[in-house]
Amino acid sequence: MAPVPSIRNRDLTLAGLEAVFLAHRAALLRFLRARGAGDDAEDLLQELWFRVAAAPAGPIAEPVGYLVRAANNLMLDRHRGQMRAMRRDLDWAEAATAADHEMPNAERALVGREALGRAEAVLAALGSRVEAIFRRYRLDEVTIDQVAREFGVSRSTVEKDLQKAYRALLELRSGGDA
Amino acid sequence: MSARVTREAEDQAVAWVMLTRDPSFADWDGFTAWLEADPGHARLYDELSVADERIAEQLARREPIARRRWRWPVMGGAVAAALALVAVVPSMMQPGFAPQTIASAAGQKLTVRLADGSRIDMNGGTRLVLEGPRHARLERGEALFTVAHDEARPFEVRSGDALIRDIGTAFNVVREPMRFTVTVSEGEIVFNPEREQVHVPAGQQIEESGDQLLVTRVDAAQVGAWRQGRLIYRGAKLDRVAGDLSRGLGLTVAADASVSARPFSGIIQLEGKGEDALRSAATILGVEVRRSGDRWLLVAP
Numbered sequence: 001m002a003p004v005p006s007i008r009n010r011d012l013t014l015a016g017l018e019a020v021f022l023a024h025r026a027a028l029l030r031f032l033r034a035r036g037a038g039d040d041a042e043d044l045l046q047e048l049w050f051r052v053a054a055a056p057a058g059p060i061a062e063p064v065g066y067l068v069r070a071a072n073n074l075m076l077d078r079h080r081g082q083m084r085a086m087r088r089d090l091d092w093a094e095a096a097t098a099a100d101h102e103m104p105n106a107e108r109a110l111v112g113r114e115a116l117g118r119a120e121a122v123l124a125a126l127g128s129r130v131e132a133i134f135r136r137y138r139l140d141e142v143t144i145d146q147v148a149r150e151f152g153v154s155r156s157t158v159e160k161d162l163q164k165a166y167r168a169l170l171e172l173r174s175g176g177d178a
Numbered sequence: 179m180s181a182r183v184t185r186e187a188e189d190q191a192v193a194w195v196m197l198t199r200d201p202s203f204a205d206w207d208g209f210t211a212w213l214e215a216d217p218g219h220a221r222l223y224d225e226l227s228v229a230d231e232r233i234a235e236q237l238a239r240r241e242p243i244a245r246r247r248w249r250w251p252v253m254g255g256a257v258a259a260a261l262a263l264v265a266v267v268p269s270m271m272q273p274g275f276a277p278q279t280i281a282s283a284a285g286q287k288l289t290v291r292l293a294d295g296s297r298i299d300m301n302g303g304t305r306l307v308l309e310g311p312r313h314a315r316l317e318r319g320e321a322l323f324t325v326a327h328d329e330a331r332p333f334e335v336r337s338g339d340a341l342i343r344d345i346g347t348a349f350n351v352v353r354e355p356m357r358f359t360v361t362v363s364e365g366e367i368v369f370n371p372e373r374e375q376v377h378v379p380a381g382q383q384i385e386e387s388g389d390q391l392l393v394t395r396v397d398a399a400q401v402g403a404w405r406q407g408r409l410i411y412r413g414a415k416l417d418r419v420a421g422d423l424s425r426g427l428g429l430t431v432a433a434d435a436s437v438s439a440r441p442f443s444g445i446i447q448l449e450g451k452g453e454d455a456l457r458s459a460a461t462i463l464g465v466e467v468r469r470s471g472d473r474w475l476l477v478a479p
Binding site for chain 2: 030170
């Protein structure tokens with residue numbers, strides 16, 4: 001069977017996606033607003049489409065979910081950008097914040113390893129199953145259902161373990177930033 | 179965050195951060211409803227997502243270890259003289275042992291058994307020099323060393339200017355022009371015992387990356403899987419995969435610039451050799467194969 005030239009595949013996928021995008025325009029706008037887009041929602045919706053159109057397109061099983069996820073990622077990137085800008089503004093005022101960027105390599109690696117040590121200690125304290133489940137899910141990008149199958153436990157057990165691990169790790173953040 | 183966040187809202191935010199990471203997550207309506215319930219929820223979700231990413235990055239990839247520059251210690255005359263003596267009679271020179279070079283052709287695997295019970299599995303396209311009963315030098319390619327441990331005489335592998343010393347070990351070494359990695363499947367090694375002195379235990383890999391050394395976690399059980407024709411990757415760039423395919427298949431395979439930096443995660447089981455095996459590997463990689471002279475290029479489909 002001769003493969004269909006992929007440029008055609010891509011066009012087909014894009015045309016299909018565009019139809020879904022237009023049909024769900026209102027829902028996507030609503031999602032962007034709920035995610036905090038405010039007055040920029042319309043602009044962000046347009047940016048979302050540019051992004052989706054530029055991304056390498058393969059077959060997409062759940063086009064609506066794909067678009068909402070892309071919108072969610074867009075908002076996350078926007079938040080990261082804002083945080084970076086804010087940090088830049090703070091830099092001149094707050095030497096402590098600046099130290100985070102200007103630190104010589106060796107020290108930065110040390111800080112990284114200390115943080116790593118803390119995260120690893122927190123995970124280890126939760127017990128081996130919670131740790132293994134967290135690592136598998138969070139670092140290997142598999143689904144919760146797949147993790148449940150692999151560990152021979154229910155989906156809700158996996159969710160509870162993950163919640164425990166996330167919660168404990170995210171506590172580190174408040175400890176470090178405060 | 180200035181606003182006071184309730185414990186309940188934070189628990190919910192943690193749950194959404196966790197759930198939306200699932201590649202098959204589908205409850206976008208539920209997520210939207212939660213976001214709309216309070217304008218603070220979106221900010222909380224953003225904040226926790228960024229923190230979560232930072233933590234996961236730290237866990238997945240150990241921070242680079244800054245290279246310590248090794249300097250000759252300043253010594254008095256007596257110590258210097260003693261050191262010079264050691265240099266004149268290197269410990270690896272043993273009477274009756276002639277250095278021996280072993281090379282495997284591309285696509286050909288070789289196993290070397292040493293008198294002390296140690297074993298070296300060589301992948302295709304590999305060149306190894308046995309410099310002494312407990313000393314080897316990997317000039318290029320890939321080899322898995324399963325070493326009979328002897329506390330008094332540690333086994334040492336040199337490659338380029340790196341030195342690997344075993345502490346009861348099985349480890350895999352890859353030496354290519356742009357890549358040098360040591361992956362430990364059992365026991366522990368010391369990487370450059372006279373310089374950085376990095377201890378690398380089983381389940382970890384050390385990699386030279388420019389001026390830095392990178393230590394990452396790996397699945398110890400999968401080290402040396404290439405012996406069964408199995409190539410396992412997590413986010414490996416295609417130019418690296420191309421190097422492994424060359425060794426495994428006996429073809430010169432390179433990744434075209436358009437795809438060489440593309441990451442691949444998954445398992446490739448090489449069946450047989452040559453062009454057919456390369457084509458089925460390419461299908462898994464999502465690329466096409468183009469022949470150019472006696473080279474094979476992985477290109478974007």
